[in-house]
Amino acid sequence: MTINKTALALSVGAVMFAGSLQAQENKLYLFNWTEYMDPEIIEAFEEKYDVEVVQNYFNSLPEMFAKLNAGGVSQYDIIVPSNYYVPRLIQTGLVQKLDKSKLENLDNVMEQFRDPAFDPGAEYTAPYQWGTTGIVYNSETFPDAPKSWSLLFDPEVNPDHPFALMGDGQVSMGGACAYLGHGYDCTDMNAWKEAARLLIDTKGRDTFSGFTDGTPALQQLARGVTHVGLSYNGDYLFFKDEDPETFENLAFMIPDEGAEMWVDSMLIPSEAPNPGMAHKFIDFILDAEVGAQLSNYNYYASPNAAAAPYLDEVLTEPPVQPSDEDMERLRFTPSLEGDALQTFQQLWSEVQSR
Amino acid sequence: MAYTGVTPSARSRGMVREARHLLLTVAPGATWIVIFLVLPSAYLMGVAFMTNGPYGLPEMPLSLESFRRLAGFGFLGWSPGNLYTLLRSLWQTLVSTGLVVIVAYPIAYYISTCRARWRPIMLLLVVVPSWTNQVIRTFGWMNLLAPGTPLSNLAEGLGFIAPNMGLYPSNFAVTLGLVYNFLPFMVLPLYAAFEKLDTAQVEAAQDLFASPVRAFWHAVFPQTLPGLLAGIVLVAIPAFGMYVIPELLGGGKGMMLGNLVANQFAGGANWPLGAAGAILMLIATFIGLFAMRRIGKRLGGGEEVVI
Amino acid sequence: MRKRTFKRCLTGFWWFTLVFLYLPLAVVVLFSFNASNSAATFTGISLRWYGRLMGNEEILSAFANSMILAITSSVIALGIGCRIGYGMYRHRHRKLGWLIVLIYLPIVLPDIVFGISEMAFFVQIHRLTGLLQPGLGTMIIAHVTFQIPFVALIVYSRFVGLDPTLFEAAKDLYATPIKRVVHFMLPTIKPALISAFFLSFTLSVDDFVISFFTAGPESATLPIYIWGAIKKGVSPEINAIATLMIGAVAIAAVISLVFSRRRQA
Numbered sequence: 001m002t003i004n005k006t007a008l009a010l011s012v013g014a015v016m017f018a019g020s021l022q023a024q025e026n027k028l029y030l031f032n033w034t035e036y037m038d039p040e041i042i043e044a045f046e047e048k049y050d051v052e053v054v055q056n057y058f059n060s061l062p063e064m065f066a067k068l069n070a071g072g073v074s075q076y077d078i079i080v081p082s083n084y085y086v087p088r089l090i091q092t093g094l095v096q097k098l099d100k101s102k103l104e105n106l107d108n109v110m111e112q113f114r115d116p117a118f119d120p121g122a123e124y125t126a127p128y129q130w131g132t133t134g135i136v137y138n139s140e141t142f143p144d145a146p147k148s149w150s151l152l153f154d155p156e157v158n159p160d161h162p163f164a165l166m167g168d169g170q171v172s173m174g175g176a177c178a179y180l181g182h183g184y185d186c187t188d189m190n191a192w193k194e195a196a197r198l199l200i201d202t203k204g205r206d207t208f209s210g211f212t213d214g215t216p217a218l219q220q221l222a223r224g225v226t227h228v229g230l231s232y233n234g235d236y237l238f239f240k241d242e243d244p245e246t247f248e249n250l251a252f253m254i255p256d257e258g259a260e261m262w263v264d265s266m267l268i269p270s271e272a273p274n275p276g277m278a279h280k281f282i283d284f285i286l287d288a289e290v291g292a293q294l295s296n297y298n299y300y301a302s303p304n305a306a307a308a309p310y311l312d313e314v315l316t317e318p319p320v321q322p323s324d325e326d327m328e329r330l331r332f333t334p335s336l337e338g339d340a341l342q343t344f345q346q347l348w349s350e351v352q353s354r
Numbered sequence: 355m356a357y358t359g360v361t362p363s364a365r366s367r368g369m370v371r372e373a374r375h376l377l378l379t380v381a382p383g384a385t386w387i388v389i390f391l392v393l394p395s396a397y398l399m400g401v402a403f404m405t406n407g408p409y410g411l412p413e414m415p416l417s418l419e420s421f422r423r424l425a426g427f428g429f430l431g432w433s434p435g436n437l438y439t440l441l442r443s444l445w446q447t448l449v450s451t452g453l454v455v456i457v458a459y460p461i462a463y464y465i466s467t468c469r470a471r472w473r474p475i476m477l478l479l480v481v482v483p484s485w486t487n488q489v490i491r492t493f494g495w496m497n498l499l500a501p502g503t504p505l506s507n508l509a510e511g512l513g514f515i516a517p518n519m520g521l522y523p524s525n526f527a528v529t530l531g532l533v534y535n536f537l538p539f540m541v542l543p544l545y546a547a548f549e550k551l552d553t554a555q556v557e558a559a560q561d562l563f564a565s566p567v568r569a570f571w572h573a574v575f576p577q578t579l580p581g582l583l584a585g586i587v588l589v590a591i592p593a594f595g596m597y598v599i600p601e602l603l604g605g606g607k608g609m610m611l612g613n614l615v616a617n618q619f620a621g622g623a624n625w626p627l628g629a630a631g632a633i634l635m636l637i638a639t640f641i642g643l644f645a646m647r648r649i650g651k652r653l654g655g656g657e658e659v660v661i
Numbered sequence: 662m663r664k665r666t667f668k669r670c671l672t673g674f675w676w677f678t679l680v681f682l683y684l685p686l687a688v689v690v691l692f693s694f695n696a697s698n699s700a701a702t703f704t705g706i707s708l709r710w711y712g713r714l715m716g717n718e719e720i721l722s723a724f725a726n727s728m729i730l731a732i733t734s735s736v737i738a739l740g741i742g743c744r745i746g747y748g749m750y751r752h753r754h755r756k757l758g759w760l761i762v763l764i765y766l767p768i769v770l771p772d773i774v775f776g777i778s779e780m781a782f783f784v785q786i787h788r789l790t791g792l793l794q795p796g797l798g799t800m801i802i803a804h805v806t807f808q809i810p811f812v813a814l815i816v817y818s819r820f821v822g823l824d825p826t827l828f829e830a831a832k833d834l835y836a837t838p839i840k841r842v843v844h845f846m847l848p849t850i851k852p853a854l855i856s857a858f859f860l861s862f863t864l865s866v867d868d869f870v871i872s873f874f875t876a877g878p879e880s881a882t883l884p885i886y887i888w889g890a891i892k893k894g895v896s897p898e899i900n901a902i903a904t905l906m907i908g909a910v911a912i913a914a915v916i917s918l919v920f921s922r923r924r925q926a
Binding site for chain 3: 372375376378379380382383384386387388390391392393394395397398401457460461463464465467474475476478479480482483485486487488489490491493494495496497498534537591592594595597598602612615616619620625628629632635636639643
């Protein structure tokens with residue numbers, strides 16, 4: 001009769017074993033934004049180091065952070081979050097310091113990315129791409145669209161066309177702050193409250209279609225589900241290139257009240273199964289030609305100074321390289337921690353549930 | 355009875371053997387459920403009583419903070435967001451369950467009146483859509499209700515929705531999705547009830563009461579009540595905790611309790627708050643089940659709710 | 662006369678409901694053949710979205726994961742569940758209230774609570790012991806947990822439907838318990854085992870919420886993949902996979918119809 005107990009123990013054991021067996025030596029687990037990597041780069045890397053790269057994708061930073069907390073910290077080798085999530089990753093111990101001796105190409109990084117505010121001394125991060133978050137709108141619907149957040153927040157400017165806001169609360173909140181004149185990177189409690197109220201009112205409008213993450217927002221615009229939304233400059237160009245006909249009537253705009261500029265960086269989770277290979281991967285991306293290839297594929301600006309000679313021309317003009325005036329108005333999304341983060345979460349969850 | 359005439363010691367030995375047999379057959383499964391469901395649920399309940407760490411993970415010390423948050427009290431004083439979500443969940447559950455009953459009742463009756471050889475096929479036709487994946491079914495409605503589709507244009511022409519908008523995303527789309535999702539769960543138990551309908555009683559009632567409505571009310575309806583109650587349990591409980599449908603069809607306006615809970619984990623916001631929401635959902639579930647049992651017993655049908 | 666109008670109304674309502682039930686699925690199937698990337702207008706028949714599916718490694722691996730998960734979990738659940746079913750039958754005269762509660766627990770627990778408690782628990786165990794890393798393993802555990810009750814109840818009801826004297830006869834016929842199990846028990850409950858297996862399999866393939874919360878980076882199943890694709894907003898390909906899955910369901914429906922016909926005959 002003990003056979004049965006043994007059988008049970010065995011099956012439980014086997015299942016647990018199968019779970020822990022997954023991370024194998026010759027694999028590299030990359031956790032990246034959707035549509036953010038040239039498949040040819042992956043192939044080249046796989047060939048060079050005889051390794052299999054397994055890619056997983058996230059649509060928003062909260063999603064990435066949650067996955068990391070739910071066991072991802074020991075399952076991914078590389079993550080590619082944006083600037084304002086880096087401090088909380090460091091503080092929660094979810095990422096490890098880079099071994100700079102293994103990164104020969106680190107010298108290729110542009111001066112302004114070598115000591116970022118979100119990671120002093122760049123001890124944990126190596127830059128991947130940088131870009132902006134702006135308003136994408138249908139220029140047929142809005143031939144005289146103002147260069148302003150009012151396209152989203154003022155019902156008189158857009159009385160009857162569906163629109164979407166960003167699924168990541170900090171970006172939507174920042175936009176509302178900018179529209180109200182508090183600047184995109186506001187962190188003042190009263191400004192936030194006002195912004196949250198504006199968002200709740202905006203949500204209540206008949207034409208509000210939802211909170212959408214950056215990449216899907218473009219699909220919605222392309223399919224006519226919405227006529228205004230928030231997305232990223234590079235994704236916009238990427239899809240425009242893929243489907244010029246549909247995107248002919250879609251325009252990208254950086255509102256004059258200010259908007260987001262971001263840097264995405266490569267980090268290694270603290271319990272990454274294959275940190276050695278992760279360093280090789282980071283170094284591979286930091287290579288001049290690979291860096292250029294990445295930007296040429298993605299339509300995002302490269303933080304890689306050595307890549308400059310290999311970049312396509314489109315990468316040297318707006319919207320990839322914003323005009324000087326726009327550049328002055330771009331801000332990093334503030335990194336929140338402690339009480340400020342808690343307050344923000346409450347305001348945002350209030351906005352979501354109303 | 356098998357043990358009559360056996361010595362007491364042999365009987366007790368037999369009982370020991372029986373007990374061991376029970377243990378051996380039932381223990382593996384029971385252990386499995388205890389380890390992989392009871393313990394996790396208990397752990398989750400524990401999480402609800404912990405403090406929310408700076409980045410959303412549970413931390414010591416124990417506190418009731420997350421329940422206060424669930425009730426709407428935060429740094430900023432009281433705010434009604436969570437209450438809205440809760441009321442919306444209740445409202446959606448109520449409306450969609452009601453609609454499901456309204457659609458399923460005549461359908462179940464109709465099937466039971468058809469020829470016996472057709473009935474299995476008709477039931478199958480009702481059930482088959484629910485065999486497809488929930489995500490796919492909901493996706494079908496996204497396609498159907500998007501702006502520019504015939505249904506949306508019709509609704510726009512009739513003035514139900516603002517111009518250029520689709521029927522999705524909206525609270526209406528969520529209700530529709532819920533009704534679609536749960537219809538078979540109501541048709542099946544109702545059909546079972548109709549099939550067992552005592553026709554003699556119905557005929558007697560038809561003689562007794564002048565109007566068919568009264569005949570229905572006194573003879574047919576009470577007989578189908580157990581099936582109806584079973585159906586309501588099967589529909590209302592999962593509808594209350596629904597996650598997929600509001601997430602895909604609600605578009606940020608139709609958040610329900612399931613989404614509130616899931617967001618605390620999948621959005622990395624606040625595990626203890628999410629756990630507290632889960633406890634609320636559990637309580638609602640058990641109240642629902644308990645109420646059904648009580649009502650079922652009072653009706654004296656003795657009809658057990660079997661799924 | 663009035664009765665006939667009533668019946669006619671019911672017939673009309675029946676057809677209306679059928680349209681309601683099948684329209685969303687029909688739209689998915691129709692637009693999977695759409696030549697253009699639009700949910701609103703059908704521009705012509707094309708197989709391009711199916712072509713895109715073929716070379717997509719992610720979809721193939723999601724399909725493989727779905728199958729591994731469904732088969733493994735169903736087999737384990739069958740092994741554990743039918744023992745409980747038998748135990749419940751043999752000891753049905755005892756007070757087994759606690760067992761009934763335990764068995765109904767996975768059924769009545771809302772999906773989202775089920776999935777989240779397992780996720781939180783697995784994460785915690787993994788943090789403490791290194792075991793139970795989120796992935797196919799944890800998904801199998803979670804699926805077995807919700808399959809056991811269904812298997813147990815199906816097997817139990819099959820035993821209840823049997824003539825109790827059969828067991829006595831079997832006792833006389835076969836000397837050892839093992840022989841009894843092999844030659845009597847298993848053959849008699851075979852139909853129940855088969856339907857329990859298929860139900861478990863279907864439940865597993867169909868599940869999204871619980872899988873979603875217990876999955877690891879490499880263990881996305883088809884529903885999880887589709888969910889991700891919807892969230893990403895790439896729709897025409899989703900129509901194509903969804904159509905294939907609807908096709909599989911349609912085939913299953915026809916098979917079950919044929920079986921039920923044969924049983925009746």
